[in-house]
Amino acid sequence: MQTLRIGIVDLDTSHPNNWVPILKELGHQVVAVFDGGTVHEEGYASQFAERHEIKVVCESLEEMAQLVDIAIIHSVNWDLHVVRARPFVEAGKAVMIDKPMAGNLRDIQQLQEWERRGVRITGGSSLSVCEEVREWHRQHDPNDQIVTVLAGCSVDEFNYGIHAFYFLQAIMGPGIESVRSAGVHLQHQIELTWQDGRKGFLSIGTTQGYLPFYATIVTENTVKHLQVDNSRLYRSFLEASLPYLAGDAEPFVSISQLLEAELAAMAARKSFLLGGQQIALKQLSHEDQGYEGASFAAQYREKAKGH
Known part of the structure; x- marks a missing residue:
């Protein structure tokens, strides 16, 4: 599988800290971060980037979309997931959305519509x-x-x-x-x-x-x-998801099936x-x-x- 340039969107939960080292171990580059301030104070993204040796702290998602192949969205406010994903979808980039992917029918239908359009998009729970x-x-x-x-x-x-x-x-x-x-x-x-x-x-x-x-x-x-x-959860999940997001494999499960949860x-x-x-x-x-x-x-x- 090709080496992917990955951007991390929103640093709200423990997942970004745990996932970035695994992504690097799997041979990929985490090239940019963005944090919307839902949980952490201003400046946290810079500290996170320094700790994980990530070169770019983005001021906008549109900026990040030009730098990455894939965005991984970790927003603890799941109502932001579609909003956060949209700039990447519009830029033709792949998207992975942490669980829960959505909490209302409108957002679920938007994710399903993107899938029908051929957007490479997955996510949900590592379980x-x-x-x-x-x-x-x-x-x-x-x-x-x-x-x-x-x-x-x-x-x-x-x-x-x-x-x-x-x-x-x-x-x-x-x-x-x-x-x-x-x-x-x-x-x-x-x-x-x-x-x-x-x-x-x-x-x-x-x-x-x-x-x-x-x-x-x-x-x-x-x-x-x-x-x-x-x-073992995070590594198994990323190993199953990244080949599809890279365009090298079929999805392990379609996002519409995942969204049944x-x-x-x-x-x-x-x-x-x-x-x-x-x-x-x-x-x-x-x-x-x-x-x-x-x-x-x-x-x-x-x-x-x-x-």
């Missing part, structure tokens, strides 16, 4: 290609049908909880048709139904302690429990607000509340200051 799921699929007899899967994690329902949606989809495959909230007992319990009738279950949201990403897979002949090794999370929220009604993904509309990124980002900033 979509984690080693534990890949190993399970390698060993699993496809004739041994899945009965059900329970998966989950902690921390919060969407910014972190979205990982569990991706994890469940990576195990069971695409084709989520509808979602039903089963209510909240310490965590939010959610039932997802696939187009072929299979059901999977999630338990997500805040708990007293940190829970690892986990899944228990029940097939007709076996029961298998997976617990994810977080230390966000749509399912939105359907779970709508179901909860409607007292547990079954909500088909096709029933979602622009009027649905979705998940609001700016308010989450404000809370995130306050917590970051507290540290």
Whole structure:
């Protein structure tokens, strides 16, 4: 694969610090950074660039779009993701968007429209290609049908909880048709139904302690429990994504398939607000509340200051 010139957009989370060394180890150049100031004070981008030996701190995304082959967008306010991606799309550059990729239907439809236009765009959660799921699929007899899967994690329902949606989809495959909230007992319990009738279950949201990403897979002949090794997640995700973004391979999964996770999370929220009604993904509309990124980002900033 060719050496890519990569730009990092928004330094809000821990991911940029963790991803840049991996990108360099994989043989690529991180040539520019931009930070919109959602979480960090002015000057942080320069400190980040110095720490990681990145030559250019951009004043605008349009400036960065002229310097890079790929932009990786890490904005903790997911409502900014489409806005941040647009200058790169218009410049014909590839884009990777960190999870959650979007929190409302309008943004999801824009990402899907870009994909239809041939834009190289991907992202979401590293759980979509984690080693534990890949190993399970390698060993699993496809004739041994899945009965059900329970998966989950902690921390919060969407910014972190979205990982569990991706994890469940990576195990069971695409084709989520509808979602039903089963209510909240310490965590939010959610039932997802696939187009072929299979059901999977999630338990997500805040708990007293940190829970690892986990899944228990029940097939007709076996029961298998997976617990994810977080230390391998980022590298696996980048190794799976970059060849496609470089134009050297097909996407490991289309962005429309990946976005089923966000749509399912939105359907779970709508179901909860409607007292547990079954909500088909096709029933979602622009009027649905979705998940609001700016308010989450404000809370995130306050917590970051507290540290």
